[in-house]
Amino acid sequence: MxxxxxxxxxxxxxxxxxxxxxxxxxxxxxxxxxxxxxxxxxxxxxxxxxxxxxxxxxxxxxxxxxxxxxxxxxxxxxxxxxxxxxxxxxxxxxxxxxxxxxxxxxxxxxxxxxxxxxxxxxxxxxxxxxxxxxxxxxxxxxxxxxxxxxxxxxxxxxxxxxxxxxxxxxxxxxxxxxxxxxxxxxxxxxxxxxxxxxxxxxxxxxxxxxxxxxxxxxxxxxxxxxxxxxxxxxxxxxxxxxxxxxxxxxxxxxxxxxxxxxxxxxxxxxxxxxxxxxxxxxxxxxxxxxxxxxxxxxxxxxxxxxxSKGLNPPLIFESPLPAEDPKWLEARIYPNPAINEINIDLNYDARWIGKIFQVTNLQGQIVMTVPVTSKFQKINISHLAPGMYFLAAKKEDGVSVKQKFIKL
Ligand SMILES: [Zn+2]
Missing domain, CATH: 3.40.390.10 (Collagenase (Catalytic Domain))
Incomplete structure (x- = not known):
């Protein structure tokens, strides 16, 4: 001991x-x-x-x-x-x-x-x-x-x-x-x-x-x-x-x-x-x-x-901005347009893993739901008809992602 x-x-x-x-x-x-x-x-x-x-x-x-x-x-x-x-x-x-x-x-x-x-x-x-x-x-x-x-x-x-x-x-x-x-x-x-x-x-x-x-x-x-x-x-x-x-x-x-x-x-x-x-x-x-x-x-x-003029008196005064909530950056989708598969790079915020992405067409109909399992998510879109689609997801805190892509 x-x-x-x-x-x-x-x-x-x-x-x-x-x-x-x-x-x-x-x-x-x-x-x-x-x-x-x-x-x-x-x-x-x-x-x-x-x-x-x-x-x-x-x-x-x-x-x-x-x-x-x-x-x-x-x-x-x-x-x-x-x-x-x-x-x-x-x-x-x-x-x-x-x-x-x-x-x-x-x-x-x-x-x-x-x-x-x-x-x-x-x-x-x-x-x-x-x-x-x-x-x-x-x-x-x-x-x-x-x-x-x-x-x-x-x-x-x-x-x-x-x-x-x-x-x-x-x-x-x-x-x-x-x-x-x-x-x-x-x-x-x-x-x-x-x-x-x-x-x-x-x-x-x-x-x-x-x-x-x-x-x-x-x-x-x-x-x-x-x-x-x-x-x-x-x-x-x-x-x-x-x-x-x-x-x-x-x-x-x-x-x-x-x-x-x-x-x-x-x-x-x-x-x-x-x-x-x-x-x-x-x-x-x-x-x-x-x-x-x-x-x-x-x-x-x-x-x-x-x-340097960095220690000079400033020439422009602006009233300070109120404290802002974090600005969420965009997920990156590539290639876009795509034929068979799109990749979603979520590396900017791994907390999207476990959420559900919905793919909707121009008529607002949900054509796919994809659970996010990786920071670099692949989605097979080969079966979709050519046209424009929206990819969207939302987290508990209300922050959402919405991006469009084109299927060729
Ligand atoms: Zn050193």
Missing amino acids: KAGLVFTLITIALLQQVAAQRDCRSFSRQQEHMENDPGLRSRITALETFTLQHSGNNTAGRIEANVIKIPVVVHILYHYPSEKIGDEQIIAQLAMLNKCFRKLNADTVNTPAVFKSLAADCEIEFQLATADPQKKYTNGIVRKYTPITQWGADDKMKLSAEMGDDAWDPKSYLNIWVCNLDKFAGYASFPGGDEKADGLVLDFPVVADAGNKTIVHEVGHWLNLRHLWGDEYCGEDGVSDTPKQASYTPGCPTTIRITCGNGPHGDMYMNYMDFTNDACTNLFTAGQKARMRALFAPGGPRNSLLS
């Missing part, structure tokens, strides 16, 4: 450690993009050269002095009412993000003495947009109902056509999507990739926890920072003042960890770009700051944000 209890406690402790461990999909997502976009690799190489030119000792092209202010829009994709999270959670996340980027976080005192002189105020701030791309009033937070209950790290949440929400012009805004991610706490796009997918994605529990620093780490990627170990054994992160380290750091170490010959000071595991527990990360370095700010130099991929 006692041994069982100890085992249970150890298991719980291990699970908590796993839960606190950062899981980040950004790098592997970039690798996938490279496979699908042959030009991406050369764009990344060109950006590395640009970054070296604008972050090194040559200060001519360097972005200096001014605090860079980045307009932010947060797209909250909710399915259940509990996911319609409040403004205060978003505001708390951005407050924490800004503290870390301005080195105003209280735990900066925990930075080891040997690394303290490297810790930087990045002079970058993030503010919820005050004007949308049409210059209309906004508080920078968009809430949108989606029939999708869970998302993969595949960028579909960034597209309205996939039941997500389209990005606001990424040249002018940092887009952040908050949704129910299936496996990961969050991921970000690196600069230079597909504009429609530019921004970061965060899971609901991350945003609900004001002390969670996933957003800091992911914005680091969005501003071109890599993991400290360069995603390979003793790899390169493109920053000279972060020591090389063998791999990511689990948990929260209490001793110096020497890897890749980085003694005597060892790994900088308290850097936001490691996987260390949030409570134990507390710095970006001057080198990381220079690498991030190089993106804002003329010709750099984030330069356009400096002239």
Whole structure:
């Protein structure tokens, strides 16, 4: 009994450690993009050269002095009412993000003495947009109902056509999507990739926890920072003042960890770009700051944000719309016209399974009833006379589908 209890406690402790461990999909997502976009690799190489030119000792092209202010829009994709999270959670996340980027976080005192002189105020701030791309009033937070209950790290949440929400012009805004991610706490796009997918994605529990620093780490990627170990054994992160380290750091170490010959000071595991527990990360370095700010130099991929109008006073005020009920999207029917068989794609809402579809002719007579057994339902129409038909179904909540198709 006692041994069982100890085992249970150890298991719980291990699970908590796993839960606190950062899981980040950004790098592997970039690798996938490279496979699908042959030009991406050369764009990344060109950006590395640009970054070296604008972050090194040559200060001519360097972005200096001014605090860079980045307009932010947060797209909250909710399915259940509990996911319609409040403004205060978003505001708390951005407050924490800004503290870390301005080195105003209280735990900066925990930075080891040997690394303290490297810790930087990045002079970058993030503010919820005050004007949308049409210059209309906004508080920078968009809430949108989606029939999708869970998302993969595949960028579909960034597209309205996939039941997500389209990005606001990424040249002018940092887009952040908050949704129910299936496996990961969050991921970000690196600069230079597909504009429609530019921004970061965060899971609901991350945003609900004001002390969670996933957003800091992911914005680091969005501003071109890599993991400290360069995603390979003793790899390169493109920053000279972060020591090389063998791999990511689990948990929260209490001793110096020497890897890749980085003694005597060892790994900088308290850097936001490691996987260390949030409570134990507390710095970006001057080198990381220079690498991030190089993106804002003329010709750099984030330069356009400096002239964004997203933080201007809005030119158009509209009285806010009343909260709307979820807008149900259409089932897709194909092929249409059809000869023998039609397919109904109900993937947008699996709750149609178990309902009955009725097929009626132009005279309003029911010619077929079809129980829905699959998200991709096939219906044999070979026996129907040529003409126009309607396919209709209704759920308990009164939501209905009605679409026409033509039998040839
Ligand atoms: Zn990461």
